[in-house]
Amino acid sequence: MTATTTTRAATGALQIPVRPRSWPVRLAWAAVAVAIVAAFWDLGIEWSKLASLPSDLAHYTRLMFSDPDWSKLPEALYQTWRSVAMAWTGALLGVVLSTLLGIPAAQGVGPLWVRLPLRWVFAVIRAVPEVVIAIIILTVTGLTPFTGALALAIGGIGTHAKWTYETIESVPQGTSEAVRASGGNVLEVARWGLWPAASPELMSLGLYRFEINVRTSAILGLIGVGGIGDMLTGYTQYREWDTVGVLIIVVIVVTMSIDAVSGRIRRRIMEGAKARDLDRSA
Amino acid sequence: MRQHTTQPEAEGATPSASVPWPIALDQVTVRYPNGVVALKDVSLRVEPGEMISVVGLSGSGKSTMIRTINGLVPATSGTVTVGPHTVTGLSGRQLRQLRGHVGMIFQHFNLADRASVYQNVLVGRFSHTPTWRTLLGSARPADRDIAMRALDSVGMLEKVWQRGGALSGGQKQRVAIARALSQEPAVMLADEPVASLDPPTAHSVMADLQRINQERGLTVLVNLHLMDLARQYTTRMIGLREGRLVYDGPAADATDADFEEIYGRPIQVKDRLDR
Amino acid sequence: MTTAPQLDIPPRPRTWPRRALIAGAVLVVTVLTTTPALGGVEIDLDSIARNWGNGASRIAMLFQPDWSILPRTWEPMLETLEMALIGTAVSAALAIPLSLWAARPTNPGNPLRMAVRFVLNVVRAVPDLVYATILVAMVGVGALPGIITLVLFDLGIVVKLVSEAIDSSDSSYMEAGRAAGGTQTQINRVTALPQAWPAFASQVLYSLELNVRVSAILGLVGAGGIGRLIDEVRGFYRYDALSTIILLLLVVVILIEVASNYLRKRLR
Numbered sequence: 142m143t144a145t146t147t148t149r150a151a152t153g154a155l156q157i158p159v160r161p162r163s164w165p166v167r168l169a170w171a172a173v174a175v176a177i178v179a180a181f182w183d184l185g186i187e188w189s190k191l192a193s194l195p196s197d198l199a200h201y202t203r204l205m206f207s208d209p210d211w212s213k214l215p216e217a218l219y220q221t222w223r224s225v226a227m228a229w230t231g232a233l234l235g236v237v238l239s240t241l242l243g244i245p246a247a248q249g250v251g252p253l254w255v256r257l258p259l260r261w262v263f264a265v266i267r268a269v270p271e272v273v274i275a276i277i278i279l280t281v282t283g284l285t286p287f288t289g290a291l292a293l294a295i296g297g298i299g300t301h302a303k304w305t306y307e308t309i310e311s312v313p314q315g316t317s318e319a320v321r322a323s324g325g326n327v328l329e330v331a332r333w334g335l336w337p338a339a340s341p342e343l344m345s346l347g348l349y350r351f352e353i354n355v356r357t358s359a360i361l362g363l364i365g366v367g368g369i370g371d372m373l374t375g376y377t378q379y380r381e382w383d384t385v386g387v388l389i390i391v392v393i394v395v396t397m398s399i400d401a402v403s404g405r406i407r408r409r410i411m412e413g414a415k416a417r418d419l420d421r422s423a
Numbered sequence: 424m425r426q427h428t429t430q431p432e433a434e435g436a437t438p439s440a441s442v443p444w445p446i447a448l449d450q451v452t453v454r455y456p457n458g459v460v461a462l463k464d465v466s467l468r469v470e471p472g473e474m475i476s477v478v479g480l481s482g483s484g485k486s487t488m489i490r491t492i493n494g495l496v497p498a499t500s501g502t503v504t505v506g507p508h509t510v511t512g513l514s515g516r517q518l519r520q521l522r523g524h525v526g527m528i529f530q531h532f533n534l535a536d537r538a539s540v541y542q543n544v545l546v547g548r549f550s551h552t553p554t555w556r557t558l559l560g561s562a563r564p565a566d567r568d569i570a571m572r573a574l575d576s577v578g579m580l581e582k583v584w585q586r587g588g589a590l591s592g593g594q595k596q597r598v599a600i601a602r603a604l605s606q607e608p609a610v611m612l613a614d615e616p617v618a619s620l621d622p623p624t625a626h627s628v629m630a631d632l633q634r635i636n637q638e639r640g641l642t643v644l645v646n647l648h649l650m651d652l653a654r655q656y657t658t659r660m661i662g663l664r665e666g667r668l669v670y671d672g673p674a675a676d677a678t679d680a681d682f683e684e685i686y687g688r689p690i691q692v693k694d695r696l697d698r
Numbered sequence: 699m700t701t702a703p704q705l706d707i708p709p710r711p712r713t714w715p716r717r718a719l720i721a722g723a724v725l726v727v728t729v730l731t732t733t734p735a736l737g738g739v740e741i742d743l744d745s746i747a748r749n750w751g752n753g754a755s756r757i758a759m760l761f762q763p764d765w766s767i768l769p770r771t772w773e774p775m776l777e778t779l780e781m782a783l784i785g786t787a788v789s790a791a792l793a794i795p796l797s798l799w800a801a802r803p804t805n806p807g808n809p810l811r812m813a814v815r816f817v818l819n820v821v822r823a824v825p826d827l828v829y830a831t832i833l834v835a836m837v838g839v840g841a842l843p844g845i846i847t848l849v850l851f852d853l854g855i856v857v858k859l860v861s862e863a864i865d866s867s868d869s870s871y872m873e874a875g876r877a878a879g880g881t882q883t884q885i886n887r888v889t890a891l892p893q894a895w896p897a898f899a900s901q902v903l904y905s906l907e908l909n910v911r912v913s914a915i916l917g918l919v920g921a922g923g924i925g926r927l928i929d930e931v932r933g934f935y936r937y938d939a940l941s942t943i944i945l946l947l948l949v950v951v952i953l954i955e956v957a958s959n960y961l962r963k964r965l966r
Binding site: 176177180181183184186187190191194197198201219222223225226227229230233264265267268269270272273276277278280281282283285286287289290356357359360363364370373374377378380385389392393396397400 | 724727730731732737738739740741742745746749750752753754756757760776777779780781783784787819820823824825826827828831832835836837838840841842845846911912914915918919922928932935937940944947948951952
């Protein structure tokens with residue numbers, strides 16, 4: 142009895158601070174919520190379609206995967222190889238271009254009047270999808286895989302050159318200063334100061350670019366430059382779902398395998414770099 | 424109607440009325456999957472309401488031992504009994520129920536830095552709260568009340584809406600104590616609670632634990648590696664060395680020779696908090 | 699006989715075989731991928747030279763944007779933004795539980811975690827426009843297939859990056875929740891969620907940026923948005939109009955990037 146009353150009293154005496162609320166933050170959240178609802182409203186999505194979506198998906202999944210047309214497999218593999226070839230060539234070209242353009246764009250390497258315009262160019266390229274780049278250049282290069290590779294290379298500059306200069310800027314200043322102190326010029330600083338520290342990361346990023354390109358190259362096929370995307374558009378338009386099923390399986394398996402192998406190599410590169418760092422510090 | 428029936432229960436549980444539990448370890452051995460034997464054939468009985476310290480160097484098995492009591496580490500062989508529960512072999516809901524009655528605080532406080540102090544303390548109410556209610560994020564008024572009072576009892580109520588990460592080490596450990604208290608536990612476990620704190624803060628946290636033991640009558644088991652803290656704040660002391668129980672007696676009577684036996688080496692300056 | 703004091707030079711680690719191997723591998727793959735007979739890319743500089751006169755004049759049109767198309771861009775551009783926003787919102791809502799299930803600290807149970815990760819890897823392996831192409835054939839032309847595409851695309855990215863962030867962050871607070879008798883779901887809701895919030899918010903903002911870019915091209919296959927207009931003007935080689943659309947896209951993308959960078963800083 143007394144125990145309860147004392148705790149009661151204690152509860153009453155508790156001075157619980159008022160929970161701080163930030164009105165601007167709440168308003169911002171409310172605005173986001175309103176925007177989302179308004180967007181739903183304005184798009185006028187047919188709810189009946191949404192309701193029948195699960196059964197539609199199940200229906201088409203069955204059409205695609207219950208009895209895939211495996212006779213199309215050799216053709217699918219060949220077209221996938223063409224896409225991968227496009228991705229590799231595009232990655233190689235893109236990495237070379239990005240390295241050439243990215244290094245002068247790094248702080249501490251190029252002067253401001255070089256850095257700023259370069260960074261602007263990268264930002265502009267980043268905003269333009271590869272497909273649009275391909276559409277632009279195909280008037281000159283035609284509907285060929287080479288167009289795809291070029292589009293990947295040019296489109297890749299946007300992000301890859303950015304990664305390149307960010308990587309170089311993240312290299313500790315010590316080594317390049319040491320090279321400069323022993324009388325090295327800009328090229329020697331790049332070769333002996335920046336390259337050893339930045340190259341594992343750059344190589345890893347280059348492989349990552351290839352992984353991204355494998356996906357994008359399939360997309361480029363949709364506008365007709367060849368490869369698996371081309372084949373996929375065709376068979377989807379003819380609604381030959383049993384073939385589409387095969388194509389999707391091939392895309393998934395090939396992409397995941399390339400991701401797995403490339404991911405393993407990237408990890409080896411980065412771990413090797415770490416081990417060498419340890420050697421050096423020991 | 425239903426609310427009326429639950430209300431007295433909730434209130435009946437809120438004061439420090441929980442009865443302390445005894446703890447018993449019977450020939451407990453713990454072998455980790457990597458083959459390391461952390462605890463060898465330890466038998467021990469802790470009476471309800473005792474304040475007991477477990478002393479040993481790091482790697483002596485005291486962290487493992489304290490974790491067998493709430494089942495965070497399962498005993499490979501032997502039996503652990505806490506109050507009415509046999510910990511060995513418990514799993515799922517029953518294990519969580521047992522843990523709900525056993526409060527625990529840690530060397531590194533184990534607070535969620537980005538969650539508020541309030542949310543961190545509500546963690547102590549988990550075993551008394553249905554999962555769906557936690558998911559909805561609405562604590563019962565009774566739970567909220569318990570959390571606030573637990574914070575108040577360690578003098579941290581004014582920080583209730585701050586982030587866990589914004590606190591100092593001593594404040595974090597106080598919040599962690601409040602978190603354990605809000606469980607309304609029958610047993611309190613503390614794994615090196617002051618090893619990350621500066622000496623004055625360490626003393627005040629140990630004093631908090633002592634107060635909890637005396638005022639609430641909880642069974643308290645503290646892992647320590649410092650001899651003077653064990654002597655000053657606890658009544659009984661257990662010594663562990665390489666996973667074996669090598670000392671069991673009143674803490675105040677433990678001589679320097681006893682500590683050298685536990686440590687397995689001569690006493691060094693770092694074995695005392697107050698040098 | 700005088701013997702010079704022996705210098706104990708450690709053997710130089712042989713790095714050149716490794717380098718030669720890497721260079722060789724890159725060379726071989728490059729040769730294979732550029733041999734037309736093997737299905738590789740034919741680097742055909744001749745045709746570029748031949749088409750130059752014809753193509754260059756079209757590309758030159760890019761530098762004379764045709765502003766008259768601007769009024770026609772508002773509506774599809776708004777649609778693109780709306781699709782991007784809805785795609786982000788829906789995927790964010792779905793990504794919360796999925797990220798927690800895909801990370802080891804928040805889901806120690808192996809089978810479910812592996813299953814979630816595997817499914818998401820599969821989802822990520824299909825390129826966005828491929829989803830759009832197939833979904834348009836399934837549910838018809840419009841914004842709906844576009845939104846579904848964006849949701850799938852975002853889920854792959856957000857769940858992967860957030861669950862990796864949870865994996866690599868300190869999760870000692872888990873032990874406290876477990877010691878207090880909490881279920882994994884309770885621990886995740888009260889402590890893991892606030893801990894993962896910055897990573898989550900930052901990835902969701904990133905996916906919003908990506909969505910604007912992706913949804914700009916979804917219209918090429920009939921999935922709504924500004925891509926419809928791109929498809930139309932490219933059919934007529936109206937590169938002056940294309941230029942206007944690209945500039946508009948540029949402005950929108952950069953605005954969203956600036957806004958999301960600002961928010962990301964505030965969320966820390």
